[in-house]
Amino acid sequence: MNYNNMDEKIKFNIRGTTFVTRRSTLDNLIPSRLSRLTKESSEYEKNTDEYFYDRSPSFFNWILDIHSSGEIHVPSWMCSVRALQELEFWEISCKVQPCCWKTLYENDNGILESMMVMDNDEIASRGSEVWPEKTHGRVCSPVIKVLRDAYDHPFKSRTGKVFFSLALMLTLTSIFTYALSVHSFTRVIRSDAEIRQIYLSLGYSMYDEDYPNLVNELDDTSNETQYDDVISNSGGCGDEWFNAKVKMFGLTRMHPVLWYTEVIVNGLLLIEFIVRLLIARGKFCFLRNPLNVCDLMSIIAFVFVICLEENPAFFINERSKPILMILGIIYTTRTLRILRLAFAVDEMKILVYSLKSSLRMLSLLLICFAVFSILFGSLMYSFEIFSNDTFENVFISVWWALITMTTVGYGDEYPKTPQGYVLGSITTMFGVVLIAMPIAILSTNFATYYGCYKLKSKAKVYKHTPCKKRDHCKAT
Structure with missing residues (x-):
């Protein structure tokens, strides 16, 4: 001025x-x-x-x-x-x-803004960003709108609660049947013709002494002791990789009740997946979602598993070893379905946002663990260099340092010298301190996000409603 x-x-x-x-x-x-x-x-x-x-x-x-x-x-x-x-x-x-x-x-307001866009991010991840009021056909429009609201907000309507409960029940049943299907108690011995095919595929002849006449030997296939006898009697077949677990899948099949349960549950989950895909506005965004990809992969893996149940000779082929491992990994992705349902709960979303906000600290934690694991592992290898039965190489000592710093302690490797004991104690105490710091930050971020969520849920949105003209204000 x-x-x-x-x-x-x-x-x-x-x-x-x-x-x-x-x-x-x-x-x-x-x-x-x-x-x-x-x-x-x-x-x-x-x-x-x-x-x-x-x-x-x-x-x-x-x-x-x-x-x-x-x-x-x-x-x-x-x-x-x-x-x-x-x-x-x-x-x-x-x-x-x-x-x-x-x-x-x-x-x-950074955290508050994140909480405001949380719902939009979750809807966009499903590929159903903004639901239009107009759809193709007047008859389908109300049905599609109800389904979309039920999937986007499962706890705000009775239809959403029913769909969520059915999906949760089917998911838990699918996981439970998977756990039972790999247990010997829920599997039954295959027919004599199927086992004859397995042994013939291995190069045995029905006139060989090692060929087991399983039908004559077993009268009660539900007896677990007799099943174990079959596994032990067939120990001479196959290579070393053909262990008891692989033999179980080759010589047995799922119980019929369990098999039909698997087919029905996974069939209903397939229908549910198709419905979610059809009502999604952004099909590409829907298929790009990792949880939806896991759903699709688990369904495909289930089809392969059902086909393999009818082809027991596949289990005794050594070339199928990597295929079995990959198929087993994909088949277990069905357990991730529970995460998709968990994300319908706001507290789960808050946990994810807390992890995202702490990503930098978690990355620093991983770097520190890697550096100090190599440091303490190398020192332990040098301290125990005169011990013949411990820490054969540096990689094993680094493995020991990582397990010790995380306070797991499998006990497969441990020091046997006084200087090794001292270094092991230092490694343990250092690991406890290192883990405590990011845990405190994670808990603080979660408490902050949860507090903002509670405030957001209590906040009232005031909308202006135009006043209606009263009769005495109307001009005559």
């Missing part, structure tokens, strides 16, 4: 509230919007000799205090987000005092 008198008073009109200050107060904080005001500014009104701003009077009083002191102090009653907006509008650039750091920066 170019005024001749430093003590000249300047008048501000802030939404009808008049503020009066001196020019020296405004010049005390340079640069700022107020320090650059002149009578040629667009805010100046010649008739009243004042500057008009359509801003909040309560905050403007705080802005004048900042100009007067040259420091930023934030009152406890003030919203931190609004305070930052005011500082940006008035173009104030000065140091925030340490006593107000917590008030101004701790309640930043």
Whole structure:
């Protein structure tokens, strides 16, 4: 401001509230919007000799205090987000005092914004971003809308709760039947013709002494002891990789009740997957979702498993070993279906957001574990170099260091010298301290997100409803 008198008073009109200050107060904080005001500014009104701003009077009083002191102090009653907006509008650039750091920066709206977009991210991950009111055909429109609302918000309608309960029941049944299908108690011996085919595939002849006549030997196939006898009697067939677990799948099949249960449950889950795909607006986004990919892979793996149940000779072929391992890994992805249902609960989403916000700290934790595992493992190998029966190489000692730092301690490898005992104790204590720090950060982030979620759930959204014209206001 170019005024001749430093003590000249300047008048501000802030939404009808008049503020009066001196020019020296405004010049005390340079640069700022107020320090650059002149009578040629667009805010100046010649008739009243004042500057008009359509801003909040309560905050403007705080802005004048900042100009007067040259420091930023934030009152406890003030919203931190609004305070930052005011500082940006008035173009104030000065140091925030340490006593107000917590008030101004701790309640930043970053977490609140993440909570606001949480629902949109979850819907977009399903490939059903914004449901249109108009669809192809008037008859299907209400049905599709109900299904979409049921899948997007399962706990807000009775239909959603029913679909969620059915999906949860089918998922748990699928996981339970998978666990039972790999247990010997729930499997039955194959027919003599099928086992004859297995042994003939291995190069045996029905006239060889090792060929077991299983039908004559077993009268009660449900007896687990007799099943174990079959496994032991067939020990001479195949190579070393053809162990008892592989023999179980080759010589037995799923119990019929369990087999039909598997077919029905997975068939219903396939129908549920197709329905979700059909009602999804973004088919590509739906298929790109990792959980939906796991659903599709588990369904495909189930079809292969059903086919292999009818082809027992596949299990005794050594070339099928990697295929069996890959198929088994894909088949177990059905257990991930429970995660898709878990994401319908808001607390699960909060946990995911907490992990995302702590990703940098978790990455630092992994780097520290890798570095110190190599360090302590190399030291342990050097300390135990004269022990013949421990730590054959550095890789084993690094494995020991990693297991010790995570406080797991399998006990397969351990030091046997005094210096090894000392290093092992240091490694354990260091691992406990290293794990404690990121856990504290994770718990703090989760508590912060959960607190914001509770506030968001309690917040009320006020909508303006136009008043209806009353009868006595109508013109006659």
